[in-house]
Amino acid sequence: MTQTDSGGDFAQQIALLNLVITTQITQNLAPYEVNASNYFYVMKVGKNPGISKSDFNNLVHLNHSTITRAINQLSKKGLIEQSIDPDDKRSTKLFLTDKGMRLNRGIEQYMQQLNRKLMDRLAPNSDETLAKLVKLRQSIESDHPEQEN
Numbered sequence: 001m002t003q004t005d006s007g008g009d010f011a012q013q014i015a016l017l018n019l020v021i022t023t024q025i026t027q028n029l030a031p032y033e034v035n036a037s038n039y040f041y042v043m044k045v046g047k048n049p050g051i052s053k054s055d056f057n058n059l060v061h062l063n064h065s066t067i068t069r070a071i072n073q074l075s076k077k078g079l080i081e082q083s084i085d086p087d088d089k090r091s092t093k094l095f096l097t098d099k100g101m102r103l104n105r106g107i108e109q110y111m112q113q114l115n116r117k118l119m120d121r122l123a124p125n126s127d128e129t130l131a132k133l134v135k136l137r138q139s140i141e142s143d144h145p146e147q148e149n
Contacts, residue, residue, distance in 0.1 A: 028110055032103045033077050038070045039107050045080055045094045046104040053092045
């Protein structure tokens, strides 16, 4: 396949795919008070209740200031609660609030549907294609670790 056949260069197509999916996620998750930039924080805290902020940083692989801003924003919306670790006063633990838990169920359902829809469009080799894309991302990250978000 040539560049003309594929509609442009590979990097451009990946960037456009990201834009389309990000826009769709933001529009569809608006009722849950989250967007494409922060929905996964709610999901990760929901799967790891009581996780420390430092462990959370390692889990999501984003820079500290981005995580702090997002967590503070979600706390103001009443979705995430931050509490001082009683065993280590320097550490903050993260939990979903009752509101956050309710919204998380809807977020998870939507994301499962979206992922199924996207994988169906890549069929019949969707698992293989996804594995290749993940390996590509990981190899790029390992080549340039200082550029991780």
